[in-house]
Amino acid sequence: MRDTGNRRDLEDGIKRDFSKDMSYGDYLRLDLLLSAQQPQSDPPQHDELLFIVQHQTSELWLKLMVHELRSARDLLRGDDLAPALKRLARVKHIQHTLTDQWSVLATLTPSEYAQIRPFLATSSGFQSAQYREVEFLLGNKNADMVKVFAHDPAAHDELGTLLGEPSLYDEFLAFLARRGYAVPPALLERDWSQPYRLDPALVTVFAEVYASPAEHWGVYETCEELVDVEDAFQQWRFRHLQVVQRTIGHKTGTGGSSGVDFLRRALDLTFFPELYEVRTQIPQ
Template identity: 85%
Template sequence: MADREHRREIEAGIEQDFSRQMSYADYLRLDVLLSAQRPLSDPPQHDELLFIVQHQTSELWLKLMVHELRSARDLLSRDDLAQALKRLARVKHIQHTLTDQWAVLATLTPSEYAEIRPFLATSSGFQSAQYREVEFLLGNKDADMVKVFAHDPATRDELDRLLHEPSLYDEFLAYLSRRGFAVPADRLDRDFSQPYRSSPALVDVFAGVYAEPTAHWGVYETCEELVDVEDNFQEWRFRHLQVVQRTIGHKTGTGGSSGVDFLRRALDLTFFPELYEVRTRIG
């Protein structure tokens, strides 16, 4: 009787024979996924697996974020604001997960990282194509970033397409225009491959939205959702900077950047400038 109290019987209806049926491992391709962690350190270093898993899982979350941002952008182009907001809500949760992951990597001390760093060679997170996709989708366009992927034509071409396509913010502004808001024409008809520049006239448009939020609730909510996304992105950038600083100090990055100083300059970048500038006009 005592033994039965401390074990859970397998119920009769639970599948146990997967010789001819799909299993959990089959569906998730765990044979492929779990064989992708291949440390290069010689002699083997205990902490290299942490470094690999951290970055591989980040790439998986980035893949999902790209999926959701593309969908949100397309939904806005079809005037489906409610579904687009649902996508952005999921993006925000993904961002929180990505940011929280830095705490795991931060357990890697400078001495421990020094043991595996030589085996990274010239590889660097700067070379993450999916990270660039996220930035392009949010509006931080930079043609020079596409050149980094000249060695991979498929990736280069995909980034080049995103470079020239409207960003999520561009589609939001087009949505506003179709709803009768006085979005400046130069915000709608422009070269989308160029970095976005703030428009004082657009700040006026958003000032009107924030002056009467109940009259423009859907747009007002979307503005705040976009600010949430940018805030989360900046938090991710800052945590990245902190982890790099505590791990390598001010050493040069493996990919050749200045390291911490290069990462710090990214904190000055913004996706939705008018949504921040309008705050000085409220009240």
């Protein structure tokens, strides 16, 4: 065996000259991406880069989640269930990645965070437009949230549009109605800007699906995919709350909220209430 001096020689076919051809960095625009981390602390604080990277990568994952949820919603509108389920499966993996990321930020101790918090000024994750897009797409509509983005016309207009459009769940219910399921008509022609509220008659519809999964397999599978998405979202919310609590306790948030108490109230919000309520009607 030839001694290579503990190194791996480049193969002849590996491209080396990118003076005229696209490189990895060119394709990903790494010049822009890696220059976007601009710490504000003075004197510089070591841990600020962690805080920035954590939130910037989260925004990238949120961008992909919005992309997938929009596509899933459009596919349901077009009665194309199989690829819609594929999109939701990908969303779940994105959610798990976002939740796992909190463990990195959790390495930031209260003392370390205190060194960079003044430089955040009034900025807060509460002001993430893409996070609100995800919530609106899943059905947690709140017109007051749109007002937070009056300073950003593009985000304000996008959220305003989503506020008035059917959510992913709304499109699923319309899909069910077109398949002959007894979806209450009031759910098919409602004010989309209002938060969704549980309808007992729809619980009965889902009870029939869960009573005979084999006869309603596509719908049954979609119901469980949606429950998976909500479950993963709640895990993200809870992990967020935990990290905030261990870092700042019950201090007020940088964006002006009550902090942990405000985050805890989000745990009571639900996207797909009937899919949880139906579980109490399934015979044991």
